[in-house]
Amino acid sequence: MANYVVVSRFARRCAGSAAAVLACVCVSLAAADKNYTVKHNDTLTDLAHKYGLTVSELAEHNGLTRTEKLRVGQKLVIPDSEAVRIEAASSSLLPKGLNKIRVERAKWKYIVIHHSASPNASVKGMDYYHRVERHMENGLAYHFVIGNGRSMKDGEIAIGRRWTAQLDGGHLASEALNKKAVGICMVGNFDEDRPTKRQMESLHALVDFLLARCRLSADAVKTHQQINPIYTRCPGRNFPAKSFLRELKEENGHGPSDGAVVLR
Numbered sequence: 001m002a003n004y005v006v007v008s009r010f011a012r013r014c015a016g017s018a019a020a021v022l023a024c025v026c027v028s029l030a031a032a033d034k035n036y037t038v039k040h041n042d043t044l045t046d047l048a049h050k051y052g053l054t055v056s057e058l059a060e061h062n063g064l065t066r067t068e069k070l071r072v073g074q075k076l077v078i079p080d081s082e083a084v085r086i087e088a089a090s091s092s093l094l095p096k097g098l099n100k101i102r103v104e105r106a107k108w109k110y111i112v113i114h115h116s117a118s119p120n121a122s123v124k125g126m127d128y129y130h131r132v133e134r135h136m137e138n139g140l141a142y143h144f145v146i147g148n149g150r151s152m153k154d155g156e157i158a159i160g161r162r163w164t165a166q167l168d169g170g171h172l173a174s175e176a177l178n179k180k181a182v183g184i185c186m187v188g189n190f191d192e193d194r195p196t197k198r199q200m201e202s203l204h205a206l207v208d209f210l211l212a213r214c215r216l217s218a219d220a221v222k223t224h225q226q227i228n229p230i231y232t233r234c235p236g237r238n239f240p241a242k243s244f245l246r247e248l249k250e251e252n253g254h255g256p257s258d259g260a261v262v263l264r
């Protein structure tokens with residue numbers, strides 16, 4: 001309940017400041033593969049490095065082994081590095097059509113994790129609450145919601161209209177941060193319960209996908225509490241923030257980063 005009070009107070013701070021609808025700058029989903037003819041002294045390692053791929057990615061894409069010697073004049077296909085990363089991050093846990101949504105990539109700098117602070121919260125209920133009670137014209141304040149087996153299937157990922165239309169979030173007190181932070185809400189009250197195993201697996205798959213899609217490093221992933229430690233404990237004391245963020249950094253920590261941005 002304490003958390004609910006905190007959330008309500010936070011929500012009140014957001015009320016009345018309807019998110020601006022930004023024009024969607026469309027970005028093509030994946031650049032085409034390139035053809036390449038092997039030159040003298042080319043190696044898989046050098047070519048992989050040159051095109052932002054791992055040796056395994058380049059080798060597998062061409063049906064080669066990692067240590068294979070290249071011949072001068074040999075034809076290779078160089079896959080688009082972003083497409084390769086997105087494919088690797090995609091999994092059966094992600095909702096169909098997610099990777100077809102056009103993303104305004106330069107807009108998104110953060111991915112922020114919340115809990116709903118209620119075990120029975122539903123997308124419809126939160127959408128109504130944010131639209132009617134909190135007067136947010138774009139409704140559901142988050143871009144994604146991950147179910148816990150009650151109002152939604154366990155681990156099910158719902159895509160909000162704020163993601164399909166690339167709209168600002170309404171999930172943070174700072175309007176400046178709402179413009180550049182993707183909001184993910186895990187259904188549950190993690191001050192009392194824990195996220196389910198499937199919820200965590202889906203969160204991991206979704207965050208991996210978003211990091212690749214928006215070309216962010218794992219440093220871009222924050223809990224709500226990390227953004228605003230004074231006003232909220234969201235996503236709750238039982239959310240395994242440390243281990244989750246550490247795993248992400250181990251897996252994704254080498255990606256390009258947009259650099260430090262002062263949090264407010």
Ligand SMILES: [Zn+2]
Pocket residue numbers: 113114115224232234235
């Ligand atoms: Zn929150």
